[in-house]
Amino acid sequence: MRLGLDVDIHKLEAEKLRKWKNKAEEDLDSLKTDYKKLRLSIRTAGLGKTSEQWR
Structure with a gap:
């Protein structure tokens, strides 16, 4: 009986970990998607330039 309960508990914990x-x-x-969009926006706006490129 106790072994069956332990198995059920482990199954529930494993499922919770899978969901997490x-x-x-x-x-x-x-x-990652947001970062790619941000980098593209920075590049498009020209804000990613170094101080040498701004001169």
């Missing part, structure tokens, strides 16, 4: 991992991966992908 998937959410973290989605957040990371979103951050």
Whole structure:
């Protein structure tokens, strides 16, 4: 009986970790996309120039 409960608890914990991992991966992908858009905006606006290029 106790062994069955332990297995159920481990299954629930594993599922929770899988969900957390998937959410973290989605957040990371979103951050990467936002970063790419930001870099493109900076490049398009010309704000990424060095002080030498501004002269």
